[in-house]
Amino acid sequence: VKQRMQMFNSPYKSVLACVRTVQKTEGFGAFYRSYTTQLTMNVPFQAIHFITYEFMQEHINPHREYNPRSHILSGAVAGAVAAAATTPLDVCKTLLNTQENMALSSVNISGHLSGMVNAFKTVYQLGGISGYFRGVQARVIYQMPSTAIAWSVYEFFKYFLTKHKLEKRTSL
Structure with a gap:
């Protein structure tokens, strides 16, 4: 629904109108048409994301100290690499x-159109190899700050909670 509302010249005036029209013209299955593609995309995205973050931390923060700059940089790079790799x-x-x-x-x-295999064939017919990377820059630009913020917040709370536990133990 979100993507249909975002299309250029979208015929839908509201979320409810879009839901009703899709349900009426395409059936309930239309809402899950890309579900397997979504799952297939999220697994490699997360794997690449975590591996890249850990790789970056190993190189720029090998002692794994709380270092906001390294967490932000590693998170941004991890998001960029994962986003670019999973753009197709x-x-x-x-x-x-x-x-x-x-x-x-x-x-x-x-x-x-239904199914990931058909979608891959159609994208290739429409744009060749480069068709798989349409919007890669926008996707990378979107993911970089998102993952940088997520990792820096995660590392902050990990540091804060670990430090708090250590302080409790030493005061006993």
Whole structure:
């Protein structure tokens, strides 16, 4: 629903109108059309994200001290790498979610696109290899501050809670 509302010239005037129209014209299954793609995207995204964060911390903060700058930098890099690497899956998910008529009709697809394999084939037909990376810059720019903030907040609370526990133990 969110992605259909964000489409250029979206015909939907409200969330409720979009939900009603999709339900009526495409059925309940339309709301889950890209579910497997979403899961397939989130697993590698999180794996790449955590591995990259740990790799960065190992190099710029090897003693694993509380260091906000290193957490922010590592988090931003981790988000950027994970976002860039999983952009092809995000492009396919977006095509499945939006069922963008002009794109589908340009490759002679009538009806609705379903399944990740069909989405991958269609994206390739529409834009070749570079089609898989449409919007990569915007996705990276979106993820970098998000993951930088998330990691710095996580590390702050980890430090705060650990320090607080140590202070309690030493005062006993």
